[in-house]
Amino acid sequence: MNALHGRRLYGYDIVRRLRALDGLVIREANVYPILSRLKTEGLVHATLEQSPEGPARKYYELTPAGRLRLTEMNDTWERLAHSLRTLREGDL
Amino acid sequence: MTDAWTPDAVNRLNRYLDEMRRQLSTQEGVNPDEVVDELRAHVHFELRDARAPVTAETLEPVLSSLGAAAESPAPARAVDWIPALIVFAMFVAGVLLFSYGPYLLILSAVAARAVLAREERDGLSGARMWLLVPPLVLLGAGVAAALLVAPVFPAGEILARQAGGSLTAGVGAAVGITLGLWWMVLAALVATGRRAVAWLAHPLPIDAARVARRLAVTGALVAAASAALFFFVR
Numbered sequence: 001m002n003a004l005h006g007r008r009l010y011g012y013d014i015v016r017r018l019r020a021l022d023g024l025v026i027r028e029a030n031v032y033p034i035l036s037r038l039k040t041e042g043l044v045h046a047t048l049e050q051s052p053e054g055p056a057r058k059y060y061e062l063t064p065a066g067r068l069r070l071t072e073m074n075d076t077w078e079r080l081a082h083s084l085r086t087l088r089e090g091d092l
Numbered sequence: 093m094t095d096a097w098t099p100d101a102v103n104r105l106n107r108y109l110d111e112m113r114r115q116l117s118t119q120e121g122v123n124p125d126e127v128v129d130e131l132r133a134h135v136h137f138e139l140r141d142a143r144a145p146v147t148a149e150t151l152e153p154v155l156s157s158l159g160a161a162a163e164s165p166a167p168a169r170a171v172d173w174i175p176a177l178i179v180f181a182m183f184v185a186g187v188l189l190f191s192y193g194p195y196l197l198i199l200s201a202v203a204a205r206a207v208l209a210r211e212e213r214d215g216l217s218g219a220r221m222w223l224l225v226p227p228l229v230l231l232g233a234g235v236a237a238a239l240l241v242a243p244v245f246p247a248g249e250i251l252a253r254q255a256g257g258s259l260t261a262g263v264g265a266a267v268g269i270t271l272g273l274w275w276m277v278l279a280a281l282v283a284t285g286r287r288a289v290a291w292l293a294h295p296l297p298i299d300a301a302r303v304a305r306r307l308a309v310t311g312a313l314v315a316a317a318s319a320a321l322f323f324f325v326r
Contacts, residue, residue, distance in 0.1 A: 011130045012137045027159025029112065032130040033122045040121040054140070055133060 001062065001070045004044065010057040011035060035060055043069055096145040104148045105135060108155050131158065173220060175207045180223040183230070197234075200227035208295060225295070232293060243274045265322035272315025279308035 003009065003017050014035070015028045038044040043066035051057045062070060097105075109128045116124035138154045139146050179200050186196030204224040244267055282289055283304035290300055 012134050015134065028134070029131060029158040032127045032134070033116060033119060035130070036123050036127050037119075037121040039126075040123070054136070057133070058130065 004062050008059045008061040010059050098145050098147050100148040101146050101151045104151055176220040176223040179204045183227040201231035204228050243270050261325045265318045268318025269315050272311045275307050275311025279304045
Protein backbone atom coordinates (compact mmCIF):
# COMPACT_ATOMS: atom_id res chain seq x y z
CA MET A 1 0.00 0.00 0.00
CA ASN A 2 2.95 2.30 0.63
CA ALA A 3 4.02 1.65 -2.97
CA LEU A 4 0.71 3.19 -4.03
CA HIS A 5 0.96 6.16 -1.67
CA GLY A 6 0.33 9.31 -3.71
CA ARG A 7 0.58 7.59 -7.10
CA ARG A 8 -1.18 5.29 -9.55
CA LEU A 9 0.72 2.22 -10.64
CA TYR A 10 -0.03 -0.85 -12.69
CA GLY A 11 0.59 -4.32 -11.28
CA TYR A 12 3.92 -5.01 -12.96
CA ASP A 13 5.28 -1.63 -11.86
CA ILE A 14 4.30 -2.35 -8.24
CA VAL A 15 6.12 -5.69 -8.41
CA ARG A 16 9.18 -4.00 -9.92
CA ARG A 17 9.30 -1.41 -7.14
CA LEU A 18 8.91 -4.07 -4.43
CA ARG A 19 11.59 -6.18 -6.10
CA ALA A 20 14.04 -3.30 -5.71
CA LEU A 21 13.51 -3.10 -1.94
CA ASP A 22 16.38 -4.61 -0.01
CA GLY A 23 15.35 -7.19 2.60
CA LEU A 24 11.72 -7.49 1.51
CA VAL A 25 11.10 -11.20 1.08
CA ILE A 26 7.95 -11.62 -0.99
CA ARG A 27 7.14 -13.85 -3.92
CA GLU A 28 6.11 -11.73 -6.86
CA ALA A 29 3.01 -13.84 -7.49
CA ASN A 30 1.78 -12.89 -4.01
CA VAL A 31 1.41 -9.24 -4.95
CA TYR A 32 -1.54 -9.77 -7.32
CA PRO A 33 -3.77 -11.72 -4.88
CA ILE A 34 -3.03 -9.04 -2.27
CA LEU A 35 -4.08 -6.32 -4.73
CA SER A 36 -7.24 -8.28 -5.54
CA ARG A 37 -8.06 -8.61 -1.84
CA LEU A 38 -7.38 -4.90 -1.21
CA LYS A 39 -9.72 -4.12 -4.09
CA THR A 40 -12.45 -6.37 -2.65
CA GLU A 41 -12.04 -4.61 0.70
CA GLY A 42 -12.42 -1.21 -1.00
CA LEU A 43 -8.90 -0.09 -0.09
CA VAL A 44 -7.67 0.27 -3.68
CA HIS A 45 -9.41 1.23 -6.89
CA ALA A 46 -8.44 -0.29 -10.26
CA THR A 47 -8.93 1.19 -13.71
CA LEU A 48 -8.09 -0.41 -17.04
CA GLU A 49 -6.21 1.83 -19.44
CA GLN A 50 -4.84 1.28 -22.93
CA SER A 51 -1.08 1.09 -23.19
CA PRO A 52 1.02 2.09 -26.20
CA GLU A 53 3.35 -0.84 -25.39
CA GLY A 54 0.74 -3.62 -25.64
CA PRO A 55 -2.46 -4.79 -23.97
CA ALA A 56 -4.45 -2.63 -21.60
CA ARG A 57 -2.97 -2.21 -18.14
CA LYS A 58 -4.78 -2.20 -14.84
CA TYR A 59 -3.79 0.81 -12.76
CA TYR A 60 -4.24 0.76 -9.01
CA GLU A 61 -4.61 3.66 -6.61
CA LEU A 62 -5.58 3.98 -2.98
CA THR A 63 -9.16 4.90 -2.15
CA PRO A 64 -9.85 7.34 0.73
CA ALA A 65 -10.46 4.28 2.95
CA GLY A 66 -7.16 2.81 1.73
CA ARG A 67 -5.27 6.03 2.56
CA LEU A 68 -6.80 6.04 6.04
CA ARG A 69 -5.89 2.37 6.58
CA LEU A 70 -2.35 3.04 5.35
CA THR A 71 -1.93 5.88 7.84
CA GLU A 72 -3.12 3.61 10.65
CA MET A 73 -0.82 0.78 9.58
CA ASN A 74 2.18 3.09 9.26
CA ASP A 75 1.47 4.50 12.73
CA THR A 76 1.33 0.98 14.15
CA TRP A 77 4.57 0.11 12.38
CA GLU A 78 6.28 3.24 13.73
CA ARG A 79 5.18 2.44 17.30
CA LEU A 80 6.39 -1.16 16.97
CA ALA A 81 9.70 -0.11 15.44
CA HIS A 82 10.18 2.49 18.19
CA SER A 83 9.44 -0.12 20.89
CA LEU A 84 11.90 -2.59 19.38
CA ARG A 85 14.56 0.09 19.06
CA THR A 86 14.07 1.04 22.69
CA LEU A 87 14.27 -2.62 23.73
CA ARG A 88 17.43 -3.17 21.69
CA GLU A 89 19.13 -0.10 23.14
CA GLY A 90 18.44 -1.43 26.63
CA ASP A 91 16.30 1.48 27.80
CA LEU A 92 13.54 -0.86 29.01
CA MET B 93 5.75 -7.84 -26.87
CA THR B 94 6.81 -11.25 -28.06
CA ASP B 95 3.96 -12.95 -29.86
CA ALA B 96 5.66 -16.19 -30.88
CA TRP B 97 5.65 -18.85 -28.18
CA THR B 98 6.46 -22.52 -28.60
CA PRO B 99 3.59 -24.93 -27.79
CA ASP B 100 5.61 -26.19 -24.78
CA ALA B 101 5.91 -22.68 -23.40
CA VAL B 102 2.19 -22.00 -23.90
CA ASN B 103 1.32 -25.29 -22.17
CA ARG B 104 3.70 -24.59 -19.30
CA LEU B 105 2.24 -21.13 -18.71
CA ASN B 106 -1.34 -22.44 -18.91
CA ARG B 107 -0.55 -25.20 -16.40
CA TYR B 108 0.97 -22.66 -14.01
CA LEU B 109 -1.99 -20.31 -14.35
CA ASP B 110 -4.52 -23.16 -13.95
CA GLU B 111 -2.77 -24.25 -10.76
CA MET B 112 -2.72 -20.67 -9.54
CA ARG B 113 -6.44 -20.28 -10.32
CA ARG B 114 -7.17 -23.49 -8.40
CA GLN B 115 -5.19 -22.29 -5.39
CA LEU B 116 -6.75 -18.85 -5.44
CA SER B 117 -10.29 -20.19 -5.67
CA THR B 118 -10.08 -21.13 -1.98
CA GLN B 119 -8.91 -17.69 -0.88
CA GLU B 120 -11.43 -15.31 0.52
CA GLY B 121 -11.69 -11.89 -1.10
CA VAL B 122 -9.57 -12.81 -4.13
CA ASN B 123 -10.90 -12.84 -7.69
CA PRO B 124 -8.92 -15.72 -9.30
CA ASP B 125 -9.68 -14.71 -12.91
CA GLU B 126 -8.54 -11.16 -12.28
CA VAL B 127 -5.29 -12.34 -10.66
CA VAL B 128 -4.62 -14.85 -13.43
CA ASP B 129 -5.09 -12.09 -16.05
CA GLU B 130 -2.60 -9.95 -14.14
CA LEU B 131 -0.11 -12.80 -13.91
CA ARG B 132 -0.42 -13.50 -17.62
CA ALA B 133 0.20 -9.82 -18.38
CA HIS B 134 3.15 -9.86 -15.95
CA VAL B 135 4.76 -12.83 -17.70
CA HIS B 136 4.27 -11.30 -21.16
CA PHE B 137 5.71 -8.02 -19.90
CA GLU B 138 8.77 -9.76 -18.43
CA LEU B 139 9.37 -11.56 -21.72
CA ARG B 140 8.65 -8.61 -24.02
CA ASP B 141 12.32 -8.37 -25.05
CA ALA B 142 12.99 -12.12 -25.12
CA ARG B 143 14.17 -13.65 -28.38
CA ALA B 144 11.36 -15.27 -30.36
CA PRO B 145 10.10 -17.88 -30.06
CA VAL B 146 9.69 -17.93 -26.27
CA THR B 147 10.49 -21.44 -25.10
CA ALA B 148 9.63 -23.29 -21.90
CA GLU B 149 13.27 -22.83 -20.83
CA THR B 150 13.02 -19.06 -21.27
CA LEU B 151 9.73 -19.00 -19.39
CA GLU B 152 10.87 -21.07 -16.42
CA PRO B 153 12.98 -18.37 -14.65
CA VAL B 154 10.07 -15.93 -14.90
CA LEU B 155 7.69 -18.45 -13.28
CA SER B 156 10.30 -19.25 -10.63
CA SER B 157 10.64 -15.58 -9.84
CA LEU B 158 6.87 -15.26 -9.59
CA GLY B 159 6.80 -18.19 -7.19
CA ALA B 160 4.80 -21.35 -6.93
CA ALA B 161 1.07 -20.98 -6.81
CA ALA B 162 0.99 -22.77 -3.47
CA GLU B 163 3.14 -20.03 -1.95
CA SER B 164 0.44 -17.39 -2.27
CA PRO B 165 -0.66 -16.26 1.16
CA ALA B 166 -4.11 -17.29 2.26
CA PRO B 167 -5.99 -15.42 4.95
CA ALA B 168 -6.21 -17.29 8.22
CA ARG B 169 -9.23 -19.55 8.28
CA ALA B 170 -11.18 -20.77 11.22
CA VAL B 171 -9.88 -24.26 12.00
CA ASP B 172 -12.65 -26.83 11.83
CA TRP B 173 -12.04 -29.23 14.69
CA ILE B 174 -15.45 -30.91 14.59
CA PRO B 175 -14.77 -33.69 11.99
CA ALA B 176 -11.52 -34.70 13.73
CA LEU B 177 -13.22 -34.67 17.15
CA ILE B 178 -16.08 -36.84 15.84
CA VAL B 179 -13.55 -39.34 14.46
CA PHE B 180 -11.72 -39.43 17.78
CA ALA B 181 -14.98 -39.85 19.73
CA MET B 182 -15.92 -42.82 17.50
CA PHE B 183 -12.48 -44.30 18.11
CA VAL B 184 -12.74 -43.93 21.91
CA ALA B 185 -16.27 -45.42 21.83
CA GLY B 186 -14.93 -48.28 19.73
CA VAL B 187 -12.23 -49.01 22.31
CA LEU B 188 -14.63 -48.77 25.26
CA LEU B 189 -17.69 -50.56 23.86
CA PHE B 190 -17.02 -54.24 23.58
CA SER B 191 -20.00 -55.41 21.50
CA TYR B 192 -19.94 -52.72 18.80
CA GLY B 193 -16.25 -51.91 19.24
CA PRO B 194 -14.84 -53.44 16.04
CA TYR B 195 -17.52 -51.81 13.87
CA LEU B 196 -16.89 -48.41 15.43
CA LEU B 197 -13.13 -48.80 15.04
CA ILE B 198 -13.48 -49.63 11.36
CA LEU B 199 -15.95 -46.78 10.92
CA SER B 200 -13.63 -44.33 12.71
CA ALA B 201 -10.69 -45.40 10.50
CA VAL B 202 -12.75 -44.87 7.32
CA ALA B 203 -13.99 -41.51 8.64
CA ALA B 204 -10.39 -40.52 9.52
CA ARG B 205 -9.30 -41.20 5.92
CA ALA B 206 -12.25 -39.18 4.63
CA VAL B 207 -11.36 -36.20 6.85
CA LEU B 208 -7.72 -36.46 5.80
CA ALA B 209 -8.66 -36.53 2.11
CA ARG B 210 -10.88 -33.47 2.54
CA GLU B 211 -8.60 -31.39 4.74
CA GLU B 212 -5.15 -32.20 3.38
CA ARG B 213 -6.04 -30.10 0.36
CA ASP B 214 -6.36 -27.04 2.61
CA GLY B 215 -3.64 -28.00 5.07
CA LEU B 216 -4.27 -30.13 8.12
CA SER B 217 -2.68 -28.91 11.34
CA GLY B 218 -0.55 -31.29 13.37
CA ALA B 219 -2.90 -30.99 16.33
CA ARG B 220 -5.89 -32.37 14.44
CA MET B 221 -3.70 -35.06 12.92
CA TRP B 222 -3.26 -36.49 16.43
CA LEU B 223 -7.03 -37.07 16.59
CA LEU B 224 -7.12 -38.85 13.23
CA VAL B 225 -4.05 -41.07 13.44
CA PRO B 226 -5.03 -43.39 16.37
CA PRO B 227 -7.89 -45.23 14.57
CA LEU B 228 -5.73 -45.58 11.45
CA VAL B 229 -2.79 -46.96 13.44
CA LEU B 230 -4.98 -49.38 15.41
CA LEU B 231 -6.83 -50.67 12.37
CA GLY B 232 -3.61 -50.86 10.33
CA ALA B 233 -1.82 -52.74 13.09
CA GLY B 234 -4.80 -55.10 13.49
CA VAL B 235 -5.00 -55.87 9.78
CA ALA B 236 -1.21 -56.31 9.56
CA ALA B 237 -1.18 -58.68 12.56
CA ALA B 238 -4.11 -60.68 11.17
CA LEU B 239 -2.37 -60.99 7.80
CA LEU B 240 0.91 -62.06 9.40
CA VAL B 241 -0.57 -64.89 11.48
CA ALA B 242 -3.44 -65.78 9.12
CA PRO B 243 -2.25 -69.31 8.23
CA VAL B 244 -1.16 -70.26 11.78
CA PHE B 245 -4.51 -71.42 13.12
CA PRO B 246 -5.83 -73.41 10.11
CA ALA B 247 -2.39 -74.92 9.47
CA GLY B 248 -1.93 -75.80 13.17
CA GLU B 249 -5.36 -77.33 13.39
CA ILE B 250 -4.91 -79.49 10.26
CA LEU B 251 -1.45 -80.61 11.25
CA ALA B 252 -2.49 -81.33 14.86
CA ARG B 253 -5.42 -83.40 13.59
CA GLN B 254 -3.03 -85.43 11.43
CA ALA B 255 -0.75 -85.88 14.42
CA GLY B 256 -3.61 -87.37 16.42
CA GLY B 257 -4.83 -84.19 18.10
CA SER B 258 -1.67 -83.38 20.04
CA LEU B 259 0.44 -80.28 19.45
CA THR B 260 3.84 -81.86 19.04
CA ALA B 261 7.19 -80.24 18.24
CA GLY B 262 6.80 -81.59 14.70
CA VAL B 263 3.46 -79.84 14.32
CA GLY B 264 5.01 -76.63 15.69
CA ALA B 265 7.88 -76.88 13.20
CA ALA B 266 5.46 -77.51 10.32
CA VAL B 267 3.43 -74.45 11.36
CA GLY B 268 6.70 -72.47 11.44
CA ILE B 269 7.50 -73.58 7.89
CA THR B 270 4.00 -72.58 6.75
CA LEU B 271 4.34 -69.21 8.48
CA GLY B 272 7.78 -68.54 6.99
CA LEU B 273 6.57 -69.42 3.47
CA TRP B 274 3.45 -67.28 3.98
CA TRP B 275 5.60 -64.28 4.98
CA MET B 276 7.65 -64.74 1.82
CA VAL B 277 4.43 -64.75 -0.23
CA LEU B 278 3.30 -61.60 1.64
CA ALA B 279 6.69 -59.99 0.95
CA ALA B 280 6.23 -60.65 -2.78
CA LEU B 281 2.71 -59.18 -2.65
CA VAL B 282 3.91 -56.07 -0.77
CA ALA B 283 6.84 -55.64 -3.19
CA THR B 284 4.58 -55.80 -6.26
CA GLY B 285 1.89 -53.59 -4.74
CA ARG B 286 4.14 -50.95 -3.15
CA ARG B 287 1.96 -48.02 -4.22
CA ALA B 288 -1.21 -49.71 -2.98
CA VAL B 289 0.46 -50.42 0.39
CA ALA B 290 1.63 -46.80 0.70
CA TRP B 291 -1.87 -45.60 -0.19
CA LEU B 292 -3.48 -47.91 2.38
CA ALA B 293 -0.98 -46.87 5.07
CA HIS B 294 -1.33 -43.12 4.41
CA PRO B 295 -0.60 -40.86 6.36
CA LEU B 296 1.85 -43.21 8.08
CA PRO B 297 5.18 -43.10 6.23
CA ILE B 298 5.49 -46.80 5.41
CA ASP B 299 8.43 -47.80 3.20
CA ALA B 300 6.80 -50.76 1.44
CA ALA B 301 10.04 -51.89 -0.24
CA ARG B 302 11.78 -52.07 3.15
CA VAL B 303 8.84 -53.90 4.72
CA ALA B 304 8.90 -56.42 1.86
CA ARG B 305 12.65 -57.00 2.26
CA ARG B 306 12.41 -57.56 6.02
CA LEU B 307 9.37 -59.79 5.63
CA ALA B 308 11.12 -61.91 3.01
CA VAL B 309 14.30 -62.28 5.07
CA THR B 310 12.39 -63.06 8.30
CA GLY B 311 10.11 -65.50 6.46
CA ALA B 312 13.08 -67.30 4.92
CA LEU B 313 14.85 -67.53 8.30
CA VAL B 314 11.72 -68.78 10.11
CA ALA B 315 11.01 -71.35 7.37
CA ALA B 316 14.63 -72.57 7.34
CA ALA B 317 14.86 -72.80 11.13
CA SER B 318 11.49 -74.58 11.33
CA ALA B 319 12.53 -77.01 8.56
CA ALA B 320 15.73 -77.80 10.45
CA LEU B 321 13.71 -78.39 13.63
CA PHE B 322 11.18 -80.50 11.70
CA PHE B 323 13.86 -82.85 10.34
CA PHE B 324 15.60 -82.90 13.73
CA VAL B 325 12.48 -84.01 15.66
CA ARG B 326 11.55 -86.63 13.03
